[in-house]
Amino acid sequence: MSYKNYPMVSRVIFGRGSFNQLGDIIAPKRRNIKAPFIFLVDDVFKGNSWLTSRIPLAYQDKLIYVPTEEEPKTSQVDKLTEEIILSFNERPSGIIGVGGGTTMDLAKAVSIMLTNDGSAKDYQGWDLVKNPAIYHVGIPTISGTGAEVSRTTVLTGPERKLGINSDYTPFDQVILDPELTKDVPKEQWFFTGMDCYIHCIESLNGTFLNAFSKSYGEKALELCLEIFLENSLTAEEAQDKLMMASWHGGMSIAYSQVGVAHAMSYGLGYLLGTKHGIGNCIVFDHLEEYYPEGVKIFKDMKAKHDIELPQGLCADLSDAEFDIMIDVALSLEPLWENAIGKNWKKKVTREKLKSLYSKM
Known part of the structure; x- marks a missing residue:
């Protein structure tokens, strides 16, 4: 019998206010000043300076608000990936997802698609991803989905709703700051x-x-x-x-x-x-x-x-x-x-x- 050799999130920080350590945590992962960090942030936080003012943007880093009214789609992943590739000459230093399950699934999927050819729909299923994802961080602002810890990114594709289940999906770093969930309806x-x-x-x-x-x-x-x-x-x-x-x-x-x-x-x-x-x-x-x-x-x-x-x-x-x-x-x-x-x-x-x- 063969047993699953399961990948886990390699680093996790827990505590109220731990979001403030994000800058220190990602700094050593910056490849060079031209390789940006891309922050995918749930658009529910647009205009919420309590959260957005604490995002440690530097050099050419980019904050992209992602709509989360609908479940994440493979087409949305492809569009984000293309936008990032066309905006920068360098591969990003990392993708940081800040939001609920949808935002974290998008962050996981985009980090995979930046190193794997084709469309996200080609990877819906079990163990289809060939190349390791780029560095990616998950910061949940609502609790329950388990997206912060799972090896799945659930996407709706043209033919099916199915996750990208792979050893390269889990986050490299997760920040669990319960304070970020205080305004959830x-x-x-x-x-x-x-x-x-x-x-x-x-x-x-x-x-x-x-x-x-x-x-x-x-x-x-x-x-x-x-x-x-x-x-x-x-x-x-x-x-x-x-x-x-x-x-x-x-x-x-x-x-x-x-x-x-x-x-x-x-x-x-x-x-x-x-x-x-x-x-x-x-x-x-x-x-x-x-x-x-x-x-x-x-x-x-x-x-x-x-x-x-x-x-x-x-x-x-x-x-x-x-x-x-x-x-x-x-x-x-x-x-x-x-x-x-x-x-x-x-x-x-x-x-x-x-x-x-x-x-x-």
């Missing part, structure tokens, strides 16, 4: 936090589970239950703990896999553009058959925080549109195998998925 906080909670449930109930994933998944789950069901935490404690839950949740799927909610959420995301966190919640709400205990607790969390999920997303879809979503969901074979086992194809039929999607 409540609903977004909930949906992204639930992405982490669902990671844990899918990992801990999967057939790929082992002691490595279990130790991280159990810790992340314990933190999620404390954050979303108890009343004893201050706002700052909740921010700190959710940042740690996100890290541990991302690690728990590193050596296992996610499951049914993620597979079906990719279908919604591909066809309807549903954002990942909210898509996971919409799907998970209907998965009692697969995760009875997890869904029950999820409904309790939803009630406690007074969260209304969108209804009727699939009400007016044609059969052809259902087929597109089902094709995308079924293409994520490792997720189904983790959720249901090797003979999953006998149990997960197109009719079954259509009846589930019809409820959403």
Whole structure:
């Protein structure tokens, strides 16, 4: 049997205000004064000087605001990569992503595409990247996706929604500063936090589970239950703990896999553009058959925080549109195998998925 030789983030810094150390951290990585650092920043921070004034721009460094209304696309990665190549004679010293899961996925993907030919869509899948990425740093400003720690960058391409899963994807450096999450709107906080909670449930109930994933998944789950069901935490404690839950949740799927909610959420995301966190919640709400205990607790969390999920997303879809979503969901074979086992194809039929999607 061969075991996965899993790459991890090689350096991480945690603490309130640690964002202020960014300049000192990246300075030794500058190749020369003509090789810029490119800062990809979530455009929600446009005009937010509390954050942007602290970005340590020097020499020819460039700050690019990236729109995050929609899930990241392979075409967006290609456009950013081309913009960077055409703007500078030198290969950049590094890419720094500051924002939520979308921004971090874009930073990971662009750092890969600057050293690999072709289009980002050519690398959607497992272990297709040939050349190491350039130096890249992830700085999450919202917690839950696990994008800061995973070896995946999730992209919607012309044919599928699928991650670039490679040993070159993980960040070289991550800065975990819980203070950066203080202005996240409540609903977004909930949906992204639930992405982490669902990671844990899918990992801990999967057939790929082992002691490595279990130790991280159990810790992340314990933190999620404390954050979303108890009343004893201050706002700052909740921010700190959710940042740690996100890290541990991302690690728990590193050596296992996610499951049914993620597979079906990719279908919604591909066809309807549903954002990942909210898509996971919409799907998970209907998965009692697969995760009875997890869904029950999820409904309790939803009630406690007074969260209304969108209804009727699939009400007016044609059969052809259902087929597109089902094709995308079924293409994520490792997720189904983790959720249901090797003979999953006998149990997960197109009719079954259509009846589930019809409820959403």
